[in-house]
Amino acid sequence: MALLEEPIKEVKVLKNYINGEWVESKGEIVDVVNPATMKTISKVPISTRDELDQAVKAAQDAYYDWRRTTPLARTRMLFRLKELLEENFEKASRIQTQEHGKCIDESRGESRRGIENVEVACGIPTLMQGYVSEDVAHGIDEYCIPTPLGVFGVIGPFNFPWMIPLWSIPYAVATGNTVVLKPSSEVPNSQQFLAELAEEAGFPPGVWNVVHGGRTVVGGMLEHPDIQGITFVGSTPVAKDVIYPGCGKSGKRVIAQAGAKNFMTIMPDCAVDQTIAGMMTSFFGNAGQRCLAAANAVVVGEDDDFYNEFVAKVVAMAKGIKVGYGLDESIQMGPLRDVSKKQNVLKYIDLGIKEGADLVLDGREFTVLGGYPDDCFVGPTVFSNVDPKSRVGAEEIFGPVMSIMRAKTLDDAIRITNENPFGNGHSIFTQNGAHARYFQYNVVSGNVGINIGITAAMAFFPFGGLKDSFFGVLHTQGKDAIRFFTDTKVVIQRWF
Amino acid sequence: MALNTCSEGISFVREMEEASAALCEEMAKLFPESAEKLQEYAKSNNKNVANVQRTYFGVITDGIEGCYAFNLEPELYAIDATLPAGVSKADALAKAIAVEETMARFYADAGEQGKGLTADVARAFTMISRKKGERVEELKALCK
Numbered sequence: 212m213a214l215l216e217e218p219i220k221e222v223k224v225l226k227n228y229i230n231g232e233w234v235e236s237k238g239e240i241v242d243v244v245n246p247a248t249m250k251t252i253s254k255v256p257i258s259t260r261d262e263l264d265q266a267v268k269a270a271q272d273a274y275y276d277w278r279r280t281t282p283l284a285r286t287r288m289l290f291r292l293k294e295l296l297e298e299n300f301e302k303a304s305r306i307q308t309q310e311h312g313k314c315i316d317e318s319r320g321e322s323r324r325g326i327e328n329v330e331v332a333c334g335i336p337t338l339m340q341g342y343v344s345e346d347v348a349h350g351i352d353e354y355c356i357p358t359p360l361g362v363f364g365v366i367g368p369f370n371f372p373w374m375i376p377l378w379s380i381p382y383a384v385a386t387g388n389t390v391v392l393k394p395s396s397e398v399p400n401s402q403q404f405l406a407e408l409a410e411e412a413g414f415p416p417g418v419w420n421v422v423h424g425g426r427t428v429v430g431g432m433l434e435h436p437d438i439q440g441i442t443f444v445g446s447t448p449v450a451k452d453v454i455y456p457g458c459g460k461s462g463k464r465v466i467a468q469a470g471a472k473n474f475m476t477i478m479p480d481c482a483v484d485q486t487i488a489g490m491m492t493s494f495f496g497n498a499g500q501r502c503l504a505a506a507n508a509v510v511v512g513e514d515d516d517f518y519n520e521f522v523a524k525v526v527a528m529a530k531g532i533k534v535g536y537g538l539d540e541s542i543q544m545g546p547l548r549d550v551s552k553k554q555n556v557l558k559y560i561d562l563g564i565k566e567g568a569d570l571v572l573d574g575r576e577f578t579v580l581g582g583y584p585d586d587c588f589v590g591p592t593v594f595s596n597v598d599p600k601s602r603v604g605a606e607e608i609f610g611p612v613m614s615i616m617r618a619k620t621l622d623d624a625i626r627i628t629n630e631n632p633f634g635n636g637h638s639i640f641t642q643n644g645a646h647a648r649y650f651q652y653n654v655v656s657g658n659v660g661i662n663i664g665i666t667a668a669m670a671f672f673p674f675g676g677l678k679d680s681f682f683g684v685l686h687t688q689g690k691d692a693i694r695f696f697t698d699t700k701v702v703i704q705r706w707f
Numbered sequence: 708m709a710l711n712t713c714s715e716g717i718s719f720v721r722e723m724e725e726a727s728a729a730l731c732e733e734m735a736k737l738f739p740e741s742a743e744k745l746q747e748y749a750k751s752n753n754k755n756v757a758n759v760q761r762t763y764f765g766v767i768t769d770g771i772e773g774c775y776a777f778n779l780e781p782e783l784y785a786i787d788a789t790l791p792a793g794v795s796k797a798d799a800l801a802k803a804i805a806v807e808e809t810m811a812r813f814y815a816d817a818g819e820q821g822k823g824l825t826a827d828v829a830r831a832f833t834m835i836s837r838k839k840g841e842r843v844e845e846l847k848a849l850c851k
Contacts, residue, residue, distance in 0.1 A: 300764065314712065314714075314773075314774055315714050316712050316713050316714045316767065316773030316774050317773065317774065319714070319764065319767045319773070320767050320768045320773060323764070323765075323766075323767050323768045324768050327768070482823075485823040485824070488772060488775045488823065488824055489772060489823075489824065491772070491774075491775045492772040492773075492774055492775050492824075496772075496774060533708075533711065540712060540714040540715040540718055541708065541710070541711065541712060541715050542712070543711055543712060543774040543775065544774070664772070667768070669768075
């Protein structure tokens, strides 16, 4: 297959978008490298605290007018943005592939998911309605008004450069707040492009700001007295030890979505072929760099023949996965985002061997189709007979590594799953409804899949995990997002 | 190499439909008595592409297993949509029928393979396969 055209053709230094202006940063400039080709595609500034402060001030100044803009007028701007997102769907998708490495099908999926959040936020005139009780006492009425809060900080991760900020921003601005976004400095081009489209859609200066950077910007957001709340997606250590306590200390609202170790329970009555196809995308899609990627397959039952045949089929299909540059439409798995992430995955493969698991498919031995440098690539890897308490069976690897383990019964599988500290997206594959319901009821997980390998909630449902996968109360997307980005003002009135 | 991803399946379909449309347009010029019908077919080819793409871009989401949609060998669905100089109407129609039959088979096979994982895309394929079957019958009628 021929390579689709790369949308980013010349290396530019990205700018911050503050108060409706594209502003050069005074910070250090670092390269953004395409992990499939290892070519530098752009340069991104690591902005200063002062630059963050300018963006927050612009957002705060814009807030007073923006919150007075009618919900319908805000919606019309979102509709215009939605039109632009559709018009630029393919370009946005290819930018994601070029900067992140994921396959074009995955990028298009990410683009669509992002747009769906804009579509849901377009319902804000009704989603943001309050409620009234007449005559709570004789002649006294009481009503509740959802009101915006001010400036919100949005901190994006590297694994979904386009979609994840859109879990928050459409709802934040639709409800009358303003935002300062810090994209991941590893994949900043997607959000740069999104901000260009937001500008074209006509958002007033200061409503939608982008400040590229790293820890200084994140630390500044946490401390800043004018930032009312933060949404974050990233690792558990950062969510748990930095974002969540940081927001608590400064009295901010927080949605901190964190790491995962997702378990997939395989019942002997599952539809084997469909299950295995579903497993491929769940374990190896996005090169395993999803917080909803399955990591452990728990095969239930004591039938050795079923187990051995199942593992053999999984290995055969995984072995056939085409690894390469995601702008080739035939490619099924792209690279890890950068060299250090590959090294981390290799470390876990070594660890799995040392811990006694059987390496039945070695992702260190594979071919990159198209002859691209293998700096960031790891092939699909499968371990069998993994101890769920071993490090490879218990820790988040965030790469294309499948650990297969056994459980005697469904109860055992659920126990093994629930003993893990994460609870993001566990799933079961079965053709038995009673098994499915029992699993759904007893598993501790923010998202549950039944014959679905990637338990990604649609935009009109909340998305968030449990246990060490989530820190906060309300989740992103849908009605939860509306509540997160608004406070309730209760009015009791009497007229003499 | 096998076609596996939804994206390459869509591209494969587009190439086939474009070739089929070009064949119909060429036949319409060669055989004016059937031009109206053949041009209608060419339009329908373009509609099929639009339909499949609209469906794909409408439902492709992070939760859809787009990278593992099919396992189809493209060689089994190779079409020859070129007409030699001086071709008779009967031979041209025979070629058009062969093209449509192959495409109908591709749509049916892809629709069947993709039905578990690609939702509406597979459904669109299956529906187009049925339409292709109808066209084959119509082309056969033109031979009479």
